[in-house]
Amino acid sequence: MDTIKTISEHRSIRNYKSDAIDESILNQILEAASRASTTGNMQVYSIIVTRDEEKKKQLCGFHFNQKMVVQAPVILTFCADFYRFNQWCKQRDAEPGYDNFLSFMTAAIDALLAAQNAALAAESFGLGICYLGTTTYNADKLIDFFQCPEGVIPITTLVVGYPNESPELTDRLPLEAIVHHENYQSYTAEIIDELYQEKENLPLTMKLIEENQLKNLAQIFTQKRYTKKDNKYFSKSFLNVITNQGFMNNDE
Amino acid sequence: MDTIKTISEHRSIRNYKSDAIDESILNQILEAASRASTTGNMQVYSIIVTRDEEKKKQLCGFHFNQKMVVQAPVILTFCADFYRFNQWCKQRDAEPGYDNFLSFMTAAIDALLAAQNAALAAESFGLGICYLGTTTYNADKLIDFFQCPEGVIPITTLVVGYPNESPELTDRLPLEAIVHHENYQSYTAEIIDELYQEKENLPLTMKLIEENQLKNLAQIFTQKRYTKKDNKYFSKSFLNVITNQGFMNNDE
Known part of the structure; x- marks a missing residue:
């Protein structure tokens, strides 16, 4: 499909068919991920693929029980990962200096x-996706769940599957x-x-305000x-994760 | 072009023609950016467009004098931005709670x-791009340069222009x-x-090792x-930026 x-047609899909994703399509998706720009071509990230039904059920709990995590056939967890690179450096008599916050970023x-x-x-490929912001919330639990070693921190998650809705x-x-x-142009109150x-006058906004019995959309947020x-x-939890995974040794 | x-054909371009980018193409690029997934549809980011020749010269200095910053017609600086959202909340009698590290992430x-x-x-559109990792290095200087208010932090930069090389x-x-x-599969030394x-045996790697007079590629890194x-x-510099821009008030 045209880029x-x-x-332009992206919408987050929260309702999926149970249809499996062809192995060759999944592979092309992972290949596509690996072609993205990467700092100094270090490729300091990893992708954890979850397809096992039992694993998906457990994973669902860490993502606030959003049912799409169980519905969709494939869950991809994208991790910041200096573990592999550090191992390589250590095996090559090169002392890695990637235990700090800049390296985490x-x-x-x-x-x-x-x-x-x-x-x-x-x-x-006609698949739907949804990002899960809950990944940073429960990164500590995801690290245990996936058995991530030091240097590895889950950053975001993609739910992937065939859409069962067309929002x-x-x-x-x-x-x-x-x-x-x-320059950055500050905003006056009028602007x-x-x-x-437009956003505040959408029918969806009106509905949300009524449901939540609040004064306006901002208060819903x-x-x-x-x-x-x-x-x-x-x-605090995520900063602890950064420390525990070895990315907060910033003093020379 | 097909997605x-x-x-698959992405390569970073570091040598650009001076040809301008058509206004309507630039607009489609910015529109494309705005269609990306965003947490809760808050759109908590901003894009600063630099096209002014004098501004590009100054910007070049903050990016370790990489000449492409001056060569290419357009530089896009992508910023984490809760300033606009916070302003909106404050104008709606909604108290924003986005002065913390999770909100920065x-x-x-x-x-x-x-x-x-x-x-x-x-x-x-046939344009070339290059990401500038130097954005997080010199975020403090970029904040001054662009006059970013509290809540705004440059995260990455895209150089955009017509390629003058074909790597x-x-x-x-x-x-x-x-x-x-x-699960995360740890790596044995053999793996x-x-x-x-393959990477270690590339001719480019051999050339780099010789030029740098080091033992191997890992040591070059x-x-x-x-x-x-x-x-x-x-x-330390970037953590100070996060603090100074108001994202480190994590205590309840």
């Missing part, structure tokens, strides 16, 4: 670019909301109102979906 | 998925090096040797390209 068409960037290649490749395109802010020319007007309390809890 | 073809993920969409869209595909490790089934064998000293220096 721009694949990109480098590896996370690698993992995410690979993930987006995999997502688009899957969609070009509308999701709304986006007008392009001028996210694009800045030459913020303008940029969010701050009080229901992404609360300060949860964010701070998972922040 | 799999666009993905969420925003960085958004920025990177958008960047990879932009990269592939650009390549599908070979870059080697990649065999797929089994980066893919794990069900590491096998997985890196640890002693020349990505040294412990540099990594630790830039780790």
Whole structure:
């Protein structure tokens, strides 16, 4: 499928058929991931493929019991991974200096670019995908579950399978909301109102506000979906993961 | 261009023609970025477009004077950005709880998925791209340069322009090096040797070892390209950026 068409038609799929994904298609998706840009061609990421039914059931629990994790045939967990690279260095009498926060960022960037290649490749084959943000929330549990060694941290997850729904395109802010020319242009209160007007007036937004009995869409985000309390809890947990997986030795 | 073809034929371009990019093509690239998956549809990222010649010259300095930053017509800096979202929340009597590390990760993920969409869209139009890892190294300087407010952190940069070179595909490790089934499979010393064998025997590798007068490729990474000293220096710098931009208030 044409690249721009694949990109433009993306919608997250949350309802899947149980149909298996052909081995050769899965392989092309993984190959596509491996062609993404990677810092210094170090390829400091790994992809863990989950297909086993029992494993998917357990994995589902770490992703807030979103049923698509069990429904879809393939779950791909993308990890920042300096373990393999460090092993190689040690076997070559080269002392790796990748036990620090910059290296974590480098590896996370690698993992995410690979993930987006995999997502688009899957969609070009008529498959649906959904990213799971819960990956960073429960990275500690995922590390135990997958038996990840030091240097490996799950960053994001892709649910992949044949769509059993055909949702509308999701709304986006007008392009001028996210694009800045030459310098970052701060937003006046009037501009913020303008940029969010369309989103705030969507029928879906009205429905959500009524269901949640709140004043507006912003309050749904701050009080229901992404609360300060949860964010701070998972922040500490994820920072502990970074430390425990050996990426916080920043002093010379 | 076909999605799999666009993905498979990617190579980083480091030599550009000075030809401008048509406004409508640039717009399609930015639109493509905005269609990427984003956490809860919050779109917590921004893209800063640099086209001004004088600005590009200055920007080049922050990217270790890589000449392509001046050569190529367009530089796109992708930033994690909760500033706009927080402004919106505050104007709606909703107290944002996004001043923490998890929110930084969420925003960085958004920025990177958008960047990879932009990269592939650009390549599908016959443009070349190169990611600049130097973005996290000098995020502090880029924040000053672009006048980014609190909540905004540059994560990666795309150089975009018409290629003035036609490099070979870059080697990649065999797929089994980066893919794990069900559990993370640790690597024995023999497996590491096998997985890196092809890369270590490339003519390019031989040339690099000779030029650098080192024992092997791993030592080129640890002693020349990505040294412990540099990594630790830039780790501290980037962690300061995260703190200064308001993403380290993790205590409840």
